[in-house]
Amino acid sequence: MLNILLLGSGGREHAFARSLSMSPRCTKLFIAPGNAGTSRHGTNVNLSPNDFPGLKSFVLEQSIGLVVVGPEDPLVNGVTDFFSEDPQLRHIPVIGPSRAGAQLEGSKDFSKAFMKRNGIPTAAYATFTYSKLEEGYRFLETLKPPYVLKADGLAAGKGVLILEELEEAKQELKAMLGDGKFGKAGEKVVIEEFLKGIEVSFFVLTDGVHYKILPEAKDYKRIGEGDKGLNTGGMGAVSPVPFVDAAFVQKLEERIVKPTVQGLRNAQIPYCGFIFIGLMNVAGEPYVIEYNCRMGDPETEAVLPRIKTDFVELMQAVAEQKLDQIRLETDPRIAATVVMVSGGYPGNYEKGYEVTHLDRAGDTLVFHAGTTLSEGKTVTSGGRVLALTSLADTLEEALAASYAAAKAIQYDYAYYRKDIGRDLMLMDK
Numbered sequence: 001m002l003n004i005l006l007l008g009s010g011g012r013e014h015a016f017a018r019s020l021s022m023s024p025r026c027t028k029l030f031i032a033p034g035n036a037g038t039s040r041h042g043t044n045v046n047l048s049p050n051d052f053p054g055l056k057s058f059v060l061e062q063s064i065g066l067v068v069v070g071p072e073d074p075l076v077n078g079v080t081d082f083f084s085e086d087p088q089l090r091h092i093p094v095i096g097p098s099r100a101g102a103q104l105e106g107s108k109d110f111s112k113a114f115m116k117r118n119g120i121p122t123a124a125y126a127t128f129t130y131s132k133l134e135e136g137y138r139f140l141e142t143l144k145p146p147y148v149l150k151a152d153g154l155a156a157g158k159g160v161l162i163l164e165e166l167e168e169a170k171q172e173l174k175a176m177l178g179d180g181k182f183g184k185a186g187e188k189v190v191i192e193e194f195l196k197g198i199e200v201s202f203f204v205l206t207d208g209v210h211y212k213i214l215p216e217a218k219d220y221k222r223i224g225e226g227d228k229g230l231n232t233g234g235m236g237a238v239s240p241v242p243f244v245d246a247a248f249v250q251k252l253e254e255r256i257v258k259p260t261v262q263g264l265r266n267a268q269i270p271y272c273g274f275i276f277i278g279l280m281n282v283a284g285e286p287y288v289i290e291y292n293c294r295m296g297d298p299e300t301e302a303v304l305p306r307i308k309t310d311f312v313e314l315m316q317a318v319a320e321q322k323l324d325q326i327r328l329e330t331d332p333r334i335a336a337t338v339v340m341v342s343g344g345y346p347g348n349y350e351k352g353y354e355v356t357h358l359d360r361a362g363d364t365l366v367f368h369a370g371t372t373l374s375e376g377k378t379v380t381s382g383g384r385v386l387a388l389t390s391l392a393d394t395l396e397e398a399l400a401a402s403y404a405a406a407k408a409i410q411y412d413y414a415y416y417r418k419d420i421g422r423d424l425m426l427m428d429k
């Protein structure tokens with residue numbers, strides 16, 4: 001008997017809820033706080049993932065035997081340490097790194113220093129605080145445009161600026177360090193060399209000693225077609241990615257995955273969970289753009305449906321540090337995910353619109369992101385509303401099925417990009 005608590009409320013968590021609930025090992029699944037979609041796979045609990053005392057009471061009341069953490073903020077806030085330091089909770093495994101491990105995402109300066117120390121390929125960089133503003137200007141002058149400025153801390157995905165002009169880069173550096181443009185997150189700024197290439201998201205699951213490389217995905221971050229306009233949490237995903245071949249994965253494993261897991265061990269940083277490696281493929285060579293201490297969203301909605309291994313077994317192997325004993329089985333088909341959002345997102349948007357025709361999605365998996373149940377109806381409650389995933393033998397077929405579902409599902413002011421995966425279809429394999 002195993003009762004599981006999953007933390008989070010997005011499309012990623014709906015995909016986790018589906019995979020966990022499909023396992024015969026899962027007795028009861030609870031999702032805190034969940035959304036209208038997760039409630040189909042378990043019981044939503046009205047608790048914030050950051051309310052640690054609330055989680056403690058709930059976990060003890062419901063005899064929870066495994067906690068899976070979706071988003072980064074409870075990890076950066078130390079939910080894993082909270083469990084491991086509490087005598088009543090210590091025996092309950094949490095899938096998600098310690099606060100120290102979550103710094104791979106929580107601090108750009110930490111993650112860059114970690115990469116440098118462990119010889120992991122990444123863009124050249126330097127870190128500056130307000131007292132070193134002038135040195136920051138001098139460093140910018142040594143770089144070629146475009147200039148990449150990154151707020152050190154978590155800034156809801158908005159803390160990275162890419163600027164064409166040197167003067168503009170200097171002004172922005174001053175705005176971040178001197179005028180608090182990103183608040184505390186911008187008190188330190190990482191300036192780095194611009195890497196030219198194609199991005200791909202890799203996911204590693206580790207028990208702290210062993211690891212598995214999960215299927216990769218390509219994410220579509222901008223709101224507009226042709227990758228134009230504002231950055232969003234992600235407008236679509238495709239997995240696998242055609243330009244990722246065995247030679248590229250081998251480079252990734254040798255140069256990045258092994259030194260990352262070993263580097264965490266050497267630093268005695270406990271890490272049981274997912275490492276999301278944002279990579280740039282620069283002429284066939286992998287460079288780390290960023291680490292995240294969690295799975296990606298919407299990449300999870302494309303990746304998890306391709307994992308055939310019992311997902312609870314996989315999580316238990318992580319908890320027991322036996323990941324080497326698991327065979328990771330994946331579905332060779334292609335997953336294409338199209339995200340439906342609320343018109344206006346990532347800026348201001350209205351919510352509370354009823355979502356209808358959810359039953360017309362055919363075989364497409366409908367993952368809920370920003371939805372809630374209101375008087376028995378599913379209504380929009382966020383910017384990203386649904387993630388629609390289809391699996392097929394070709395990318396064309398998978399995309400066609402996801403787009404057919406997007407067309408069928410209705411709510412006011414729905415928007416989605418029509419060009420997800422198009423770049424991959426055009427690309428020579």
Ligand code: AMP
Binds near residue numbers: 148160192193199278
């Ligand atoms: P990050 O939050 O670090 O992933 O940065 C956000 C986005 O900025 C990335 O997904 C890349 O598209 C872009 N980016 C970040 N760092 C670099 C870099 N050094 N060179 C080129 N693009 C970058």
Ligand code: GLY
Binds near residue numbers: 219234297299
């Ligand atoms: N899709 C990018 C992220 O989850 O950060």
